[in-house]
Amino acid sequence: MAPLESKEAGSEKSLTDCQSDIEMCTLGGNQDKRVEKKRMEDFVELGWYIVLICLAAEISVLCNGSNIFFMIYAGAGPKVVDGESSSGNTFNFSGCADITANRTGEQTTKLMEYQFRSVNVEFNLLCDDIQYVKHSISVQMIGVLAGAACFGQISDSFGRRFVGSFIFLPILLLKNFPALFYKFLISTVHRVATIMLSLVGVIVTCFITSFTNSLLTFTIWRTISGIFTGGNLVVLFVFNTEHIPKRHRGWITGLITWSPNAIINAGIAYLSGDWRTLCRMISLIGLPGLLLYCFIRESPQWCLQKGKFDEVEKTILTMRSINRSKESNTKVLQEIKEMIDYENKQNRFLKSTRLSLLRFTVLKFFSATLSLINYGLLFHMEKLSGSIYWNNVFFGAFRWLVNILFGQLDFFIKSFGRKPAQFVTSAYIITALGIIIVVHVKDSVSSNGIIVRLTTLSAAALCSQGYITKTLATIELFPTAIRNLASSFMGTMSRVGIIFAPQIFILSSYWPALPYVVMCAMALVDLTAFMCVITESKGKPLVDHLPTKEKKKRTVRKL
Numbered sequence: 089m090a091p092l093e094s095k096e097a098g099s100e101k102s103l104t105d106c107q108s109d110i111e112m113c114t115l116g117g118n119q120d121k122r123v124e125k126k127r128m129e130d131f132v133e134l135g136w137y138i139v140l141i142c143l144a145a146e147i148s149v150l151c152n153g154s155n156i157f158f159m160i161y162a163g164a165g166p167k168v169v170d171g172e173s174s175s176g177n178t179f180n181f182s183g184c185a186d187i188t189a190n191r192t193g194e195q196t197t198k199l200m201e202y203q204f205r206s207v208n209v210e211f212n213l214l215c216d217d218i219q220y221v222k223h224s225i226s227v228q229m230i231g232v233l234a235g236a237a238c239f240g241q242i243s244d245s246f247g248r249r250f251v252g253s254f255i256f257l258p259i260l261l262l263k264n265f266p267a268l269f270y271k272f273l274i275s276t277v278h279r280v281a282t283i284m285l286s287l288v289g290v291i292v293t294c295f296i297t298s299f300t301n302s303l304l305t306f307t308i309w310r311t312i313s314g315i316f317t318g319g320n321l322v323v324l325f326v327f328n329t330e331h332i333p334k335r336h337r338g339w340i341t342g343l344i345t346w347s348p349n350a351i352i353n354a355g356i357a358y359l360s361g362d363w364r365t366l367c368r369m370i371s372l373i374g375l376p377g378l379l380l381y382c383f384i385r386e387s388p389q390w391c392l393q394k395g396k397f398d399e400v401e402k403t404i405l406t407m408r409s410i411n412r413s414k415e416s417n418t419k420v421l422q423e424i425k426e427m428i429d430y431e432n433k434q435n436r437f438l439k440s441t442r443l444s445l446l447r448f449t450v451l452k453f454f455s456a457t458l459s460l461i462n463y464g465l466l467f468h469m470e471k472l473s474g475s476i477y478w479n480n481v482f483f484g485a486f487r488w489l490v491n492i493l494f495g496q497l498d499f500f501i502k503s504f505g506r507k508p509a510q511f512v513t514s515a516y517i518i519t520a521l522g523i524i525i526v527v528h529v530k531d532s533v534s535s536n537g538i539i540v541r542l543t544t545l546s547a548a549a550l551c552s553q554g555y556i557t558k559t560l561a562t563i564e565l566f567p568t569a570i571r572n573l574a575s576s577f578m579g580t581m582s583r584v585g586i587i588f589a590p591q592i593f594i595l596s597s598y599w600p601a602l603p604y605v606v607m608c609a610m611a612l613v614d615l616t617a618f619m620c621v622i623t624e625s626k627g628k629p630l631v632d633h634l635p636t637k638e639k640k641k642r643t644v645r646k647l
Contacts, residue, residue, distance in 0.1 A: 134333055135411030138340075141384060145328050146344050147377035148287060152317045152324075153346040154353045154370045155290055156232070157480075158310075159225050160466055162363040164476060165218045166202035166209050203476050205362035211303055222590040224307040225467060231311035233583030235286070235318030282323050284381050289316030291374045298367035318583060329563045330387040337560060339495030347491050347552050350484025358477045450621045452581040454558055457614045459585030461517065461607045462551035464592040465544050479545060487549040494553050498626070505626030506561045507619060513553045514615035520547035521608040528601035564625035 202209050206221075213221055293313035300306040325341075332340050356373075360366040385406050391399040466483075497504045520543040527536050562578050595602040 134336055135407070137407045137410040138331060140380065140410065141328060141331050142340065142344055144377055144380035144384060145324060146349075147373065147380065148283065148320060148324055149344060149346060150349045150352060151287065151290060151370060151374035151377060152320050153349045154356065154366075154373065155294060155313060155317045156346075157350065157353050157466075158363075158366065158370065159228065160480065161204045161357045161366065161476065162206050163208065163221045163225055163467065164202070164204055164206045165221070166206070166214065204357060207303060207306060207363055210363070213303065220303060222467070224303060224310070225590045226587050227307050228310045228314045229583055229586040229589075231314030232318035233587065235315035235320075235322075283320060283327065284378055286316040286320035286323070287374050287377055287381075289313070290320065291371045294367045295371040298364040325559050326563060327387060329560070330389045336499075339492075339499050341495075341556050341560060343491070343495060345487075345491055345552060345556065347484055347487030347549075350487060351481050352484075354477045354480035354484065357480075446621055450617045451558060451562055451578055454554075454614050454618055455578045455582040456585040457610045458551055458554045458558065459582040460589050460592060461521075461585075461611060462548050462555075463586045463589035464603065464607065465548040467590045468544075468593050479541070483545045483549055486546055487552040490549060490553050491556065494556070505624045506557050506564075507622065507624050509553060510557045510618050510622075511615065513550050513557065514611055514618070516550050517547045517554075518608055518611050518615070520544075520550075521604050521611065525601045525604045525608065528604065533600070561622060561625055565623070 207224075208214065208218060208221055290313055293309055293316065297306060297309040297313060300309055328344070329337060329341065356369050357366055360369055385403040386399060388400050388403045391397075391403060494509055498509070523543050524540055527533055527540055533540060558578065592603045592606065595606065
């Protein structure tokens with residue numbers, strides 16, 4: 089492409105020197121002109137390659153979602169009822185006060201009424217002992233937190249798709265281990281996809297968990313499984329979003345989520361009947377995903393940012409081949425080459441602004457608050473009236489309908505972006521929690537059980553849309569160089585919320601409505617901060633680079 093002539097000698101500038109879709113290009117002196125330029129995401133088309141990614145993502149989400157939802161069933165406490173031993177003797181226990189004195193294996197089973205054979209049932213963890221299972225859930229979530237933190241950093245350094253071998257993964261945890269030596273290992277020893285590695289970890293650890301015989305060993309293996317689950321989820325959504333054209337991000341992200349999988353998971357749990365079989369079913373679900381990820385390449389945005397220009401061309405050609413694109417590959421490769429030539433000239437600096445840090449802080453609080461509310465309500469689901477399976481089916485169906493509705497609004501209404509979606513979501517959650525508080529204040533829970541049930545499930549369901557909004561805002565606001573790291577930190581804070589979620593209802597011992605008051609107050613603070621600080625990012629191209637020194641200075645001056 090011929091350079092444009094400048095009014096001053098030596099000030100030529102090519103059209104390829106434009107960085108974004110429409111960016112200021114200096115054409116001599118102080119004169120500026122806007123020139124349209126293709127970005128990397130413009131080469132990504134909605135076609136069969138996206139279908140392949142979505143199918144692989146759905147299997148991965150189902151496997152990992154089932155692993156997260158696992159403790160809803162495996163940690164469900166049974167009801168204590170009168171029972172009868174095999175000898176015909178009837179035990180008329182007044183309840184938990186007397187059950188400890190009569191805890192022989194057969195008699196205790198006779199005293200329990202349950203819908204799912206959980207670890208509480210098998211290990212005889214009843215009444216006050218249920219708190220040990222709640223503590224176990226919190227420990228397991230620490231594993232999910234560790235996985236979200238570690239895998240995010242690894243994937244930003246070595247790729248969403250590629251990471252170190254299974255053997256050398258523990259080396260990453262050694263703080264002072266030389267980075268250059270690890271990079272040598274990463275290039276000479278067998279490399280495996282980050283998503284595939286974590287998926288293999290979930291499959292293996294879930295299978296091993298099904299053979300444990302105590303709450304301690306169960307918790308240990310579940311925690312290890314959580315590490316891989318957290319790592320998979322934090323990488324997966326960023327990886328998928330970078331492959332999806334910006335016009336279709338909203339509805340595709342809302343379509344492939346945990347919501348429909350909650351319904352499937354309820355069916356799997358019902359058919360399994362006990363926690364050991366459910367563990368093995370989760371392992372079986374993940375196997376097809378491993379095969380599909382063998383045909384998926386690294387994100388072109390990440391390859392471009394890391395300077396892997398040959399990989400960029402190979403990835404785009406693979407997409408076009410699977411999509412059966414009719415446009416000339418020669419023309420597309422020439423456009424990519426022009427863009428790469430420009431990227432080679434760039435000198436970027438790892439700088440941030442106070443506004444970015446403020447956004448980061450708000451999103452961190454948002455992640456923790458959302459998970460505290462969502463999982464606090466979910467892990468307390470056995471206290472609700474009705475079947476635990478049908479409650480989860482309603483929960484999943486309502487979530488999915490909400491996701492589809494928001495996806496349609498996002499696609500057809502240009503002004504319905506991230507902030508309006510967040511406002512509607514948080515406003516509903518605050519209202520639902522407020523209704524539950526009023527019911528408890530009036531001491532009418534028993535007569536309004538259906539209201540508490542529906543408001544609890546619907547509030548937890550709306551959290552799903554909050555997760556989607558948070559994920560999209562994080563991906564769209566942060567550049568490729570730190571996008572996965574930012575998502576990883578959001579995931580880490582989300583897991584902090586999950587760790588404390590099982591403990592939130594301990595506050596009910598002081599006042600039954602206190603857990604809901606705390607969650608409602610946190611949701612209100614979160615909504616206010618999000619609406620005041622986070623800028624609208626819908627429809628904007630993904631940022632490929634960190635700001636230059638000059639741009640950073642201009643942003644700081646505005647603040």
